[in-house]
Structures are given as structure tokens and as C-alpha cells.
Amino acid sequence: MKQVTVPPITITTVDYDRLAWIATAGVNGQRCTVAKMLADELDRAMIAAPGTIRPDIVTMHSEVEYRDEVTGDVRRTTLVYPGEEDWDAGRISVLTPVGAALIGLSEGQSMEWQGPTGGRRKVTVQRVRFQPERMAGISA
Numbered sequence: 001m002k003q004v005t006v007p008p009i010t011i012t013t014v015d016y017d018r019l020a021w022i023a024t025a026g027v028n029g030q031r032c033t034v035a036k037m038l039a040d041e042l043d044r045a046m047i048a049a050p051g052t053i054r055p056d057i058v059t060m061h062s063e064v065e066y067r068d069e070v071t072g073d074v075r076r077t078t079l080v081y082p083g084e085e086d087w088d089a090g091r092i093s094v095l096t097p098v099g100a101a102l103i104g105l106s107e108g109q110s111m112e113w114q115g116p117t118g119g120r121r122k123v124t125v126q127r128v129r130f131q132p133e134r135m136a137g138i139s140a
Contacts (some may be wrong), residue, residue: 007111009104010131011045012053015060019094020104022082037113038100045104053133056107060094063130064102069110069122076129079103098123 011019023039058064058079065076078091079102085093092099098121101111105125112122 006044007109008055009041009045009109010048010106011042011104012050012059013047014050016042016045016047018060018081018135022095033116034097034100037097038094038103040123041067041103043102050133053131054106055129055131055133056128057133058102058105058125058128059131059133060103061132064126065126066098066102066130067124067126069112069124070120076127077102085120097121 017054019038020042023035023042026036034130054061060079063076063078065074067074076090077098078089079094079099080091082093082095085096094100094103097113097115101113101121102125103132105111107125107127110122110124112120115121
């Protein structure tokens with residue numbers, strides 16, 4: 001079995017608190033596998049104050065351009081909380097495999113995981129086009 005190396009990730013204290021609650025609630029629900037993936041990501045994350053996080057890191061409500069390394073497609077999406085997703089508008093939930101993989105990554109980093117059918121999936125962050133924490137830091 002291939003050993004997968006996971007990249008270091010950084011999450012804001014605000015995102016961490018909200019996502020920890022979502023991951024815990026999700027472990028008992030329909031999205032159990034993704035909730036576990038998200039919980040594992042949170043367990044290994046470095047935690048930063050919202051105003052200090054680098055602008056090239058994917059936070060909640062970031063607009064990010066990423067490459068699907070399996071298909072080669074480059075996509076643009078906004079990472080949102082469950083209930084805010086809208087596939088047609090390019091808004092994906094953090095409780096999807098891609099969403100859980102993207103949270104906390106910085107530009108150039110990749111995350112690989114095993115898909116539901118056993119195949120490997122991998123995404124690479126190309127660019128963080130908008131990050132709400134960047135705007136918070138400007139107005140502070």
C-alpha cells in the first residue's frame with residue numbers, strides 16, 4: 001500500500017472552532033467518511049489568529065483555483081459551510097472530499113486521499129483568488 005504524505009496546513013481559530021463542531025456532528029450523520037477526513041485534517045492543523053494567516057492559504061469562504069490531478073481539470077470554487085453549497089455557482093461544502101482536502105492548504109500544495117471507490121484523488125491549489133481573512137487584515 002502506498003504511503004501518502006500529507007502537507008502541513010494552517011487554519012484560523014474561528015474556522016477551527018466551527019469546523020470541529022461540524023466534523024463532530026458529521027461523524028454521526030450521512031457524511032461520516034468526509035467528517036472523519038475533516039476531523040483528521042483539524043487534528044494535524046497549525047492554528048493561527050484570523051488576522052495573521054497568510055493570504056495564500058485556503059480558509060472558509062476563500063475563492064480558490066485548484067487542479068484535479070486525476071483529470072487534469074483546473075477549477076475555481078468557493079469553499080463554504082454545509083448548507084451554503086451551490087454547485088452551479090461554484091460553491092462547494094467543506095464536507096465534500098474536495099472541500100475537506102482544500103481547507104488549510106496554501107498555493108502550490110497538494111492533498112491526496114482515497115476516493116469512495118478505492119481510487120486515489122489529488123488536488124493542487126493553484127491560486128487563492130480571494131480570502132476573507134486578507135480583507136479582515138486590511139481593515140484592522
